[in-house]
Amino acid sequence: MYAVTVTAPNFNGDSASGLVVPSNGTTTKDFALVPLPGTLQGVVTSTNPAGTAIGGATVKLSGGTSVTTDTAGTYTFSSLAPGIYALTVTATNFSSGSASGLAVSSNATTTQNFALTPQPGTLSGTVTDAITKAAIASAKVQITNGPSTTTDNGGNYSFVLPPGTYDLSVNATNYAGATATGVAVVSNATTTKSFALTPLPGALQGIVTSTSPAGTPIAGATVKLAGGASVTTDATGAYKFTSLAPGMYAVTVTATNFSSGSASGLMVASNGTATQNFALTPLPGTLQGVVTSTNPAGSPVAGATIKLGDGTSVTTDAGGFYKFTSLPPGTYQVTVTAAEYNILTVAGIVVGSNAVTTRNFSIAPLTSDLAMVASGPASATAGTSVTYTFTTTNLGVTAASGVVVKHVMPAQTTFTSVGAPAGWTCTKPAAGGNGTVSCAKSSMAVNESAAISVTVVVACPFPAATMTMAATATTPTLETSSSNNSASIVAAVSTPAPTITGASVDKSTLWPPNHKMVDVKVNYTLTGVSCVGARTTLSIASNEGDAEDYEVVDPHHIRLRSEREGNGSGRTYTITISATNDSKVFDRKTVVVTVDHDQGHGK
Incomplete structure (x- = not known):
């Protein structure tokens, strides 16, 4: 009888007893060994962050049991029969993972890690x-x-x-x-x-100008944001707010001597620039002054009209005072008119904003201008009449009132007559008298002329070589000039000239030349001696002999010697008849008496 034990690596052992082995025989005893179990393990991590352990993930064998990862993300399947396995892994908020063909060997450990992608x-x-x-x-x-x-x-x-x-x-x-x-x-x-x-800041900018003169920049104006900051315009009138939060803004503008301006609803965009210009109206100014006359100088002119270029006008009071109020600042032209005065126009008068400009005016009264011209003959003859004329013209710009033309007659003249235009009244000396001729008219219109003629008789004889006729025109109306109010004319006065006519002798030839004195009568007639004591004289000249050969007996008689030189061509006596007045010779005539050389003459 036998007992048998079987062992093999990675297998569980087995045994059998009571095995009989016959003699010379074979006993068969097979053994089926069970392999030792294996282990399947791993770590479940996240892909993000990479390697982060996933606790609580479920790892499941395909068709089998499941385990849960610990906090370190690990899982373990033990006592697995050797073989090929498949796993699935799930975790909350992660996508699942899986693996197959995982060989688990007997008495060995297989590791299969999983990196799960988190769900986004x-x-x-x-x-x-x-x-x-x-x-x-x-x-x-x-x-x-x-x-x-x-x-x-x-x-x-x-x-x-x-x-x-x-x-x-x-x-x-x-x-x-x-x-x-x-x-x-x-x-x-x-x-x-x-x-x-936060929006990028924007800007608000613009230019502040005046309405008069239009477009003129206003420097120093204050531009203020509603409830915010303010800036001042530069020399060009420009202003600018920077770093403004985008939004709606309201702005007010003030400047000295200008009315204020404002604008609202101004949209400033982010990172943009809004432009808002302002045209301010200058505060009005005042123009005033006094209008006076140049004659009498400084006297006020009441009722004068002061007119601006746009037609606005005021009238001076009793003291000559005028005043314009509420004038837009600027440069004005003023025209001053008044009855009986010249018109005065003055340009370039500057009226400032919110200021008083004083400008006085002195206007010249309308003036007459009496101009006189004298005319008449350049010469006069004593004892005769002469007419001379004084012409007066009003060259002024207004009528001359109460005109008087006065002429004082020259001495040694006597009045004959005076002539004047209609409307003139004359006073004069009596005929044949001497004195003043005066003619008057209540008014002479502009450019009116009046010729006043005076006729006088010049005394004979006249004591001077010339005679001056002069007159003067006067008027109480103011004149431009009085230097031309008088005029005169000078006439050369001549005394009537005596004239010798019919000059002859009763003996034009003396014969015989016996050396005796012969009476000769000189014949002539003297005319033109009505007002002067003219006289005649005789003078004798001879081409031979001497003064003992002739003598003047009286103005009509002479004595001549009847003689001549023996070797000459004959003797000639030249008798000159002279008409004189106050040693002035007015006329001469000559006659000739001869003594011939020819001795046979007179036979």
Whole structure:
């Protein structure tokens, strides 16, 4: 009888007893050994973060039992019959894993690890304007070192991400960017992260000008935001607000001597520049002064009209004072008119804003201008009449009142007559008398002329060589000049000239030449001696002999010697008849008496 024990590596042993082995015989005893069991084990981890243990994962043998991973992510199947196995692994929020063809050997350990991919999470949010709360479309949301997306019209974004911690940045046109760090995305869950972006600041600018003169820049104007800051315009009238939060603004503008201005509803866009110009109206000014006359100088002119270029006018009071109020600042032309005064126009008068400009005016009265011209003969003869004329013309710009033309007659003249135009009244000396001729008229119109003629008789004899006729025109009306009010004319006065006519002798030839004195009568007639004591004289000249050969007896008689030189051609006596007045010779005539050389003469 035998007992047999069977052992083999990796197998459970077996035994049999009571085995009979006959003699020379064979006993057969087979053994079926059971292999020793094997072990299948491993670690279940996450792929993100890689290697992170997944506790509580279920690891299941295909068609068999399952185990759960511990906190270290490990699992173990023991006492597995050697063979080929398949495993599936599941874990909450992870995708499943599997493995097949896993050979488990007898009395050996097979390791099969699993790395499960976490199920993704969602990261979403909204991007809005930090001020208006409005959604911002097309904003870019960037995962650092990861994907990016843009917001929709509602400002929404969304990422599907593996669980983890993320950093984000958000940027949008005209907005300051924003970031977020350490944003945790949980598997199979939604994490919300919203952003409120601050708009980039904008600017508000413009130019402040005056309405008069239009477009003139206003420096130093204060431009103020409603409830906010203020700036001052520069020399060009420009202002600018920078770093303004986008939004609606209201602005007021003030400047010295100008009315204020304002504007509201001014939209300043993010990273944009809004322009708002202002044209301020200058505060009105005042123009005033006094209108006086140049004659009498400084005397006020009441009722004068002061007119501006636009037609606005005022009238001076009793003191000559005028005043314009509420005038837009600027440069004015002023015209001053008043009855009986010249018109005065003055340009370039500057009226300042919110200021008083004083401008006085002195206007010249309208003036007459009597101008006199004397006319008449340049010569006069004593004892005869002469007429001379004084012509007076009003060359001024206004009528001359109470005109008087006065002429004082020259001495040694006597009045005959005076002639004057209609409307003139004359006073005069009596005929044949001497004195003043005065003619008057109540008014002479502009450019009116009046010729006044005076006729006088010149005394004979006249004591002087010339005679002056003069007159003067006067008027109480103011004249431009009185230097031309008088006129005179000078006439040369001549005494009537005596004239010798019919000069002859009763003996034109003497014969015989006997050396005797012969009486000769000189014949002539003297005319033109009505008012003067003219006289005649005789003088004798001879081409031979001497003064003893002739003598003057009286103005009509002479004695001549009848003689001649023997060797000459004959003797000639020249008798000159002279008519004189106050030693002035007015006329001469000559006659000749001869003594011939021919001795046979007179036979």
